[in-house]
Amino acid sequence: MMDFLTQNPTYVVLATALIIWAGIAWYITRIERRLRTLEQSIGSKR
Amino acid sequence: MKYALMLGGVGLGLLLGFLPSLRAPKPRWWIVLTLLSVTVTVIAAILPPIGGTLTDVVMASRADSTKIVPFYCVVVDDSTLRDARIANLDVALEGGGVRDLAGKHIIVHVTRGHSDRIVRSNGRSAVTSIDPVITLPYIMGLEERARIIFFHVPMSWIALCAYMISMIFGIRYLRSRNVDLDAMSAAAASLGTLYCVLATVTGAVWAKFNWGSFWNWDPRESSILVLLLIYAAYFLLRNSIADPERRARLSSVYSIVAFVTVPFLMFVLPRLLPGLHPGSADDSNAGPLLSPKSDAINPTKQVLFALSLFTFTLVYFWLTNLRYRMTIAERTIKENQA
Numbered sequence: 001m002m003d004f005l006t007q008n009p010t011y012v013v014l015a016t017a018l019i020i021w022a023g024i025a026w027y028i029t030r031i032e033r034r035l036r037t038l039e040q041s042i043g044s045k046r
Numbered sequence: 047m048k049y050a051l052m053l054g055g056v057g058l059g060l061l062l063g064f065l066p067s068l069r070a071p072k073p074r075w076w077i078v079l080t081l082l083s084v085t086v087t088v089i090a091a092i093l094p095p096i097g098g099t100l101t102d103v104v105m106a107s108r109a110d111s112t113k114i115v116p117f118y119c120v121v122v123d124d125s126t127l128r129d130a131r132i133a134n135l136d137v138a139l140e141g142g143g144v145r146d147l148a149g150k151h152i153i154v155h156v157t158r159g160h161s162d163r164i165v166r167s168n169g170r171s172a173v174t175s176i177d178p179v180i181t182l183p184y185i186m187g188l189e190e191r192a193r194i195i196f197f198h199v200p201m202s203w204i205a206l207c208a209y210m211i212s213m214i215f216g217i218r219y220l221r222s223r224n225v226d227l228d229a230m231s232a233a234a235a236s237l238g239t240l241y242c243v244l245a246t247v248t249g250a251v252w253a254k255f256n257w258g259s260f261w262n263w264d265p266r267e268s269s270i271l272v273l274l275l276i277y278a279a280y281f282l283l284r285n286s287i288a289d290p291e292r293r294a295r296l297s298s299v300y301s302i303v304a305f306v307t308v309p310f311l312m313f314v315l316p317r318l319l320p321g322l323h324p325g326s327a328d329d330s331n332a333g334p335l336l337s338p339k340s341d342a343i344n345p346t347k348q349v350l351f352a353l354s355l356f357t358f359t360l361v362y363f364w365l366t367n368l369r370y371r372m373t374i375a376e377r378t379i380k381e382n383q384a
Contacts, residue, residue, distance in 0.1 A: 008174070010190075014092045021088055025081055028364070035371055036071060042378050 048348050052335070055352030056203070059359025068211075068230060072367055080360040087357040090350055091196035095175040097153040098184025099131045103165055106186055107158035116174065117156045117165060118181055121147045127154070127165070136163075143169030151177050183344040187256070194252045196350055199335065200358040201245035202270075206312055208238025208362060209277070213305035216298035226374065228294035231301055232284060233369035237362055239277045246270050257322050266316040266323035273311045276304050 005012055065076065072080075097118025098106075106113040119127040122136065124145040129135040140159050144152065153175040156165035167173075175181075185192045215231035218224075249267070250260040261267060280300055287293035320326055325333030334343040335351070343351075 007171075010092060010095070014089065017088050017092060018085070021084060025084070028368070029077070029081075031368055031372075032072075032077065035368065035375065038375050039071070039371065042375060042382070 047345075048335075048343065051348050051352040052355060055355035056207070056359060059356045059363075060207070063359060063363030068363070068367065069226070069370055071371065072364060077364070080357075080364055083353075083357040083360055087196070087350075087354050090180075090353065091193055094180045094182050094346070094350075095153050095178050096184050096190060096192075097130070097175070097178070097181040100129045100135055100137055100162075100165070101132070102184045102186060103156060103158050104162050109186070112157060114155045114157055116153045116184060118151070118153050118184075120151055121149065123148055138164045139167060140164060141167040141169050141172070143167070143171075144173065147173065147176060153178060153181065180346055182346060191252060191255055194248060195334070195347065196354040198245055198248040198252065199351070200355045201241045201248065202312065203355065204358050204362050205238045205241040205245060206308055207359070208234050208241060208366070209301075209305050209308045211366075212238060212301045216301035219294055219298045223291075225290060225294055225377075228298060229373040229377075230366075230370050231298060233366045233373065235277060235280055235301060236369060237366045239274065239281075240365075241358075241362065242270065242274055242277070246274065253322075262322060264316075264321040264323050265319040265326065266321060269311040269315045273308065276307055280304055 062076070062079075066073065096116050098115050099118070103115045103117055106115045117127070118130045119137070120130055121144045122128050124142045125139050127137045127139050127144075129137065130151055138159070139156075144154070152173050154167050155172040155174060156167045158164070159166045182192070212231045212234035215227050215234060219227040219231060246267075249270075253262060253264075253267075254260045257264075280297060283300055284293055284297045287296060316323060317325055318327055320328035323333075325336065337343075
């Protein structure tokens, strides 16, 4: 496995980029979900 | 074709970005499309292998006779390869080890042999890809670093779009005095600045490996720094005024004045002065993307670049939408508490 990754660093770069993107995507979707909830509660209080 | 693809990428991104509106929450299908689009772009930008022609192998060997080049070819037999991009160009292979791959397209790491029609490899272990679906061209001096084009350039171009949207909402605020429009102007400017910072950082990392240091005071680097300082002053201005209406009025005027400098600093000034960045005054063309030469950028890269433009435009609109809605929600809560 280590030999394969050493000979094909592209996969290491790809995995790193996808992990970073997964983290960012999770964070943004979490903000989106919480903001929708907040907007609904603000709307219902009006 | 190249310009149509680039305009198509940005145009489709802008069209979808304005759906259902800039200010309303984005529908779920829109969010899923954006998430998928980024994932596909990241994979499509990083995964395709780079494969050069025999010309690339020969040219690279003139600069460095030990230079290893990924050669994209078809295996004829154990000692003969055929260039996959140049028709009917057979090359003798020293090192062999590809007998079982006869008839297949491969990318094999080679050096030039003792003539221009002979290449040398380390046998089977030098084969890095078999029948790749798509390949990217080998660019001498750039090689794997050429992939930066899919991230660095869209960031810079979308920052320009963001600053333009900020200016448009600034004008709309001055006409209607609706503070929601000022909130959108500020959200657009903040995301534009984020994209501008990302363009600068990705460019600096690339410069470290190609030009020798992170910062070289190239005209392009200097102009983007000036642009960042101009917009840093915009946020300082906003944060220094407590009265919301005065803040909105002054920052709208500032965003209009600041945008006047954007095309000049991004497109005009770096092309008037000699520098290291592609498209500088002493470059032979206007850079791979804007050059009218048909071979300035490979067709596969054109498609991937258009996809990248589309993707990062969608991400921009999503983040701007979130930023705007957060400002409105914060203001509404404060008003309810007062």
